[in-house]
Amino acid sequence: MTCPKNQRFSLLVCALLLGATSLPSPAQIALPGASPVSPAGTPAASPKPKKARATKDTKERSARAKADKSSAPGVATIDGRPLMLNGRSGLLQVSGSGKTLQVDKLRLPGESVSDPTQRCIVDIVGEKPIEASSEETPDGLDRYEADVPACPFTFDVLDGAVLVPSQITACVFKAADCQTSPGGLWGPDGASLENDAAAIGKQRTKAENAMARALQAIEERAKDNPDASSLLTDQNAFPGQRDDACRDYVKESVHGFCAASLTEARAALLEARLAGLSSSGAKETEGAKAERKKKKPKAAASAQ
Secondary structure: OOOOOOOHHHHHHHHHHHHHHOOOOOOOOOOOOOOOOOOOOOOOOOOOOOOOOOOHHHHHHHHHHHHHHHOOOOHHHOOOOOEEEOOOEEEEEEEEEOOEEEEEEEEEEEEEOOOOOOEEEEEOOOOOOEEEEEOOOOOOOOEEEEOOOOOOEEEEEEOOEEEEOOOOOOEEEHHHOEEEOOOEEEEOOHHHHHHHHHHHHHHHHHHHHHHHHHHHHHHHHHOOOHHHHHHHHHHHHHHHHHHHHHOOOOOHHHHOHHHHHHHHHHHHHHHHHHHHHHHHHHHHHHHHHHHHHHHHHHHHHHHO
16 A cells, blocks of 8 residues: 655555554454354355254154053953952963963853852863964954853953953853853952052043043044944943943952943943044045046036
């Protein structure tokens, strides 16, 4: 830079300008969390894409689904455990896993054919273990059929219990002068459950919540679906049926095991029926679309 020498004022201005260009640049302070400043001429780095963060509701639903799946009842909860009808009498003990189980012990309580006032027990022992074959999950729970001579029956696997549907006719064992029916809830000795009331209460609450969710979804379909409407009507009778079925379970008023188990079974049934309603609804929608596609070419042809 050059300045005219014959002008004092110009010299002063030039001196000031030269001094300003030689001053050091101020230091840059990086604030916490700020990105470092790139040197001049350096291309700016493209910002890193942020990872998608799951919402609180999504996390809760995922955790709930995992918990429900991990706590689903299975054969492991009854494998080798002695189960009693209404927690009182008889004995049912099964073992194994998968498609085929075996009934290791079976004692059926009943009454004498010749004198119904007399109680009797039929102890069924065979040369080979009695097989129980899988019938899949028609009502939402694992179901097996036990090929018991003179008294075949099916049972659904619950958490630490099995539920045998009511028999239309009694099983008669003439040689033992005894008639019996395995229908009812087979679970632990009722007297042994008194200290488990709190845990059983939580189990029932979980089943009640699952049942309520299924019912809410079924109600949404009941307006246009007679099957859904019928399910809601049946549900009105369930509390009374549960009370009647659990009246004879030993110490039921103390621990509530029977009510919790039957609520669990009901929730599974409703969820299975709901799945059926959803699949049938999807098929009807696909059928309606197919019909519309068929009608469109016909309408176009008639227009020509």
